Amino acid sequence: MEKRAATNYHEHHGRRDSPIVVRSLQRRGDFATFLGLPRQFYHSDPHWIEPLQLERRQHLSRHNPLFEHLDWQGWVAWRGLRPIGRITAQLDHLHQQRHGDHTGYFGMLEAIDDAAAFEALTATAEDWLRQRGARRVSGPFNLSINDECGLLVEGFDCPPVFMMGHARPYYAHRLEEQGYSAVKELLAYWMPSAELSFTPSMRRLMARYQARIRVRPSSRERFAADMAALRDIFNDAWSENWGFVPFTTAEFRELGRNLRLFVAYDLIQIAEVDDVPVAFIVALPNINEAIRDLGGRLMPFGWMKLLWRLKVRYPLTGRIPLMGVAKRYQFSRLGPALALTLIAAIQEPVMTKGIRAVEMSWILEDNASMRNILENIGAEPYKRYRLYQKAL
CATH class of the missing domain: 3.40.630.30 (Gcn5-related N-acetyltransferase (GNAT))
Structure with missing residues (x-):
């Protein structure tokens, strides 16, 4: 037996x-x-x-x-x-x-x-x-x-x-x-929302271009047009990055539908220069925080918990997965001014919603300029991801 x-x-x-x-x-x-x-x-x-x-x-x-x-x-x-x-x-x-x-x-x-x-x-x-x-x-x-x-x-x-x-x-x-x-x-940075701070030189740089840069949130009325602009900016801004593959129109339309379900309009901030969108930043509530105890299932009552946690209690953490500055500004003084101005703009809506900390991810380890900005405003790398390769 x-x-x-x-x-x-x-x-x-x-x-x-x-x-x-x-x-x-x-x-x-x-x-x-x-x-x-x-x-x-x-x-x-x-x-x-x-x-x-x-x-x-x-x-x-x-x-x-x-x-x-x-x-x-x-x-x-x-x-x-x-x-x-x-x-x-x-x-x-x-x-x-x-x-x-x-x-x-x-x-x-x-x-x-x-x-x-x-x-x-x-x-x-x-x-x-x-x-x-x-x-x-x-x-x-x-x-x-x-x-x-x-x-x-x-x-x-x-x-x-x-x-x-x-x-x-x-x-x-x-x-x-x-x-x-x-x-x-690839690095992920952690940033407590209230600890964001700018060095005096950063503040001078933002002040220097304040008259040229206009930052605004997205809105219900402009959302479709804004998503098209964000796709164009992203595909331009990231075009020289390692392994870059552009978002298609259909992919970004699907991304926009998903963002609309979970992301408040003021968590999408767009920077304009001479009335033309040239940079953006997007913050997401950390949905993982809201689904942690659901065991991967929304039925029978998981969807009610998720809805309540995203609309009423709101997650305490978030993520900034998307940010881009048009390529023509990346190697000028206006480029970092745009990035810093967007980071400053996203802080208020993030904190208003009770998000205490955000992950900024992912950042290529060899992206020295972006890492320098993040580390100078108080963000710290706390996770490392690796991409592998093999000849066939």
């Missing part, structure tokens, strides 16, 4: 030396397994926050405008009847058109602490990319550079904010075992 019970256990959970089978998301139930798998790895991590399953399903649905220019495939790794990991591979045709470097992406990587699991998952993703002409793989991207990206390598002792990733500490080592090496470092 004991021997039969042990056999049943290993049939279900898989022996450590059992073969690993990596299966694409084709069979019934595979997609649910793929989405639910992180819960298996993070249930003992007090800092992990399970994303809303509805949001994850929408992100991966065919209705996501991202898939107008990006192809992807997902897999789950199995040992016996036990799922032990997952991964995706992506080819972004806009990236190829812009950079022409035959680079594919991997993403949404989760797995047990086992070299064989990481080897099976990464090899499967690499083969899929190689068959489609990729000569290099980079990631993690979930699913593009304009979504959640980078692997957390420092800052495991506090929860992630909205649309920023979490990870187990062993992930970096396991990836590096498979031949992946760091290509870019």
Whole structure:
């Protein structure tokens, strides 16, 4: 009887030396397994926050405008009847058109602490990319550079904010075992809202251009036009950044619909020079704070809790995920004046809503000018994410 019970256990959970089978998301139930798998790895991590399953399903649905220019495939790794990991591979045709470097992406990587699991998952993703002409793989991207990206390598002792990733500490080592090496470092900065301060030289710079810069919030009436302007500014401002892929009109329209649900108009501040929008900043309430105890589910009563927490109680933390200054001003004195003026403008609505601290993320480690601004106003780097690359 004991021997039969042990056999049943290993049939279900898989022996450590059992073969690993990596299966694409084709069979019934595979997609649910793929989405639910992180819960298996993070249930003992007090800092992990399970994303809303509805949001994850929408992100991966065919209705996501991202898939107008990006192809992807997902897999789950199995040992016996036990799922032990997952991964995706992506080819972004806009990236190829812009950079022409035959680079594919991997993403949404989760797995047990086992070299064989990481080897099976990464090899499967690499083969899929190689068959489609990729000569290099980079990631993690979930699913593009304009979504959640980078692997957390420092800052495991506090929860992630909205649309920023979490990870187990062993992930970096396991990836590096498979031949992946760091290509870019991304930093997240933490800024207590009330501690924002400007140096005398910063104040003089803002005062010098005060007459030329007009900052205003977005509004219900101007929202659609403002979203179009923000897309143009972002695509111009970030165009020289590493790995840049522009937002399409459809993608930014979808982003605008989502922002309208959760973000007050005064948390979108736009700077104009000579009546032309040239820079912007967006602050979000930290939705992760509001969903922390929902277990990824909105039904039956989770949606009521979320609505109350976002409309009545409001999160105490936030995130600044989007900021841009038109490229023609970036290397002039007006560029930092615009950035500082926008940061000053967003402080009041952030504090009025009771947001006590914000994460500013992500910032490339080698973006010295932006890091200098943030560190001089009192922000501190507290998390580090890493992007990896491997030749195929």
